[in-house]
Amino acid sequence: MRKISFRGWLTIVTLLLLAAVVVGAWPEIRKAIGLLDSINLWILALLIPVQFLSYYVTGEIMFSYLRAKGELREMSPWRMARTALELNFVNHILPSGGAAGFSYFGWVLSKYGVKPGRSTMAQIIRFALTFMSFLLLLLVAVVALIVDHQINRTVILLSFILAILALGATIGLVYVIGSQRRMQAFSSWLTRLCNRFVAWVTRGRKRDVLSSSVLLDFFDDLHGDFVAIRREKRILSWPFIWATIANLLDVALLWIAFWALGYPLNPATLFVAFGISSIASAISVTPGGAGVYEAIMIAFLASSGVPAEMAIAGTLIARISLIVLTVGFGYVFYQLTINKYGRRPPLSQ
Template sequence: MSTVTLLLVAGIVIAAWPTMVDAARSLPLANPWIMALLVPVQLASFAVTGEALFAYLRARGELRGMRPLTAMRMSLEFNFANHMLPSGGAAGITYASWKLAGMGVPPARGTLAQLARFAVTFVSFSIMLLAAATWLLASGQGTPAVLWSAAGVGALALGATGGGALLLRRRRPLHRVAGVVIRVANWGAHIIGRPAVVRTETVVRFFDGLHVELREILRDPRALRAPFAWSFLVHVCDAGLFWIALAAFGLRADPALVFVAYGLATVASMVVTTPNGVGAYEVVMIGLLVAGGLPSALTVAAITLARAILLVGTIVFGWAFYQHSVARGGRRAP
């Protein structure tokens, strides 16, 4: 998948080479003071993303003494794992579960907390997407490409949330999934000449824990109220980063258009296995913004520069925290 993505991106770059040259010439036009706002907004995004996860765990009686700065640091670490490991987001979930287990949170509860965060994030995202599409349609700015993209992404988000909840509610299908996980993991170990690495009882117990945790949520859904509220701020911060980047080049883009482009690019980054969707994310976002009426050269320059700044910031700062956590975890007694 990464190879196919690379070839597609290379083909797009070759086809749009004149636009790329114009974009490179446009980089000096960026206002550095406006572009500098990316740093505090990105830190705010890490903070609210962490709160969307930890608010649920606090409601379940975990991590009550965690400070906001600690939440922001852990969120930065999770994002670093996703940026460095091409896994479509699975690396961040796995790393977060390991980190939370070191804080006394059972693995099933830590994993379901992240799945619950994704679920409320998808629901709030669909609500904001509907509002954005309605505004674009009412104002006459919604092109067919933008509106159909919004409809498709919203339907996908709600479908993924509903399908995941339905799967976790039924124990027998969960056990089938556990069987698939075991066979795939042990087949991969056999390919590289290793003995079986996954035990059946361990995986089944983990999936049973997910099932029990979901039943607890459905019995008392009040634990999802705070994460749901935080998830709206997550979207505002993340989409706002690209609105700031466009504004730095003098483009006053409609926030609704930026939000739809951000949503479609986020979905692309979850499907493509390149680290954090690099390549596909930029192509999808730029394509939709240009389809919405923004000038191509300035849009390419703004989005490419913003993504470079955000990726470098996440990797540089996340690496230090990540290494510190791994070193401490390695010294921890089994």
């Protein structure tokens, strides 16, 4: 009988906690189910074009940077949008905090001659600029709530925490990749940490799964791109614009779901709720943050004055619709890519 892994135990504990939340909120869930009869399907159908536009815009954060670096001249806009959808699918299916997406994206772009370090830098730019534009939009959202007299201490505290997390992550990343010496020290530390962790999880059956030479070459490419960006800051202008639009579209998807229920929420409140839930789901052990995202979104909206049954119904309608579209179309395109290029090799090779 196989023993349950550490991740397996984390998943079990998470699911048990979510089950407890469902049991405790069951009366509100029953009321939320009753609200489903009032859905305007024509409004709900807007999720489909807006979601595909969201994938295209998210892809453009990375691809506009890569094109500015002279890459992907032969990749069509359709293929770029499709790759962004596949990337989202991989991150939803594999609970790895985004690591699976980094690996898959680099593998696909390698077929177009893009080096691993550069494809990773494109994704780092995506996350960094998304964070930065999110901070600006968060500030606008909080000011709007203050003017509208709809803000409380919870919103202020959580907004402050979000800002600190985003700034801390960005500053830490810039500090590490800004120095060749720090990059080399970090890559050596990361290699040892990963190999020790894998050896512990597999009870010594696998030890050196990550090659230090591969990681050093990868970080050298990353550092080179960072130095080039510092010399050409204007290269990030379009990626930043796309990142801002992507944030607005992500919140628009949630807003449409509540609108379909006849309860158009204040976009500012929804924006703060979206940020908190997204960060929590990013580090979740469940695929795509399923369960964690919904629980936090519902709890925040309810604490902000939204009726509990409406918070549950709107959140679940949005998430289920978006996940079905992501997994459905993403799986088809993912399989087409796998059939075309074959399985990707492990990182250590």
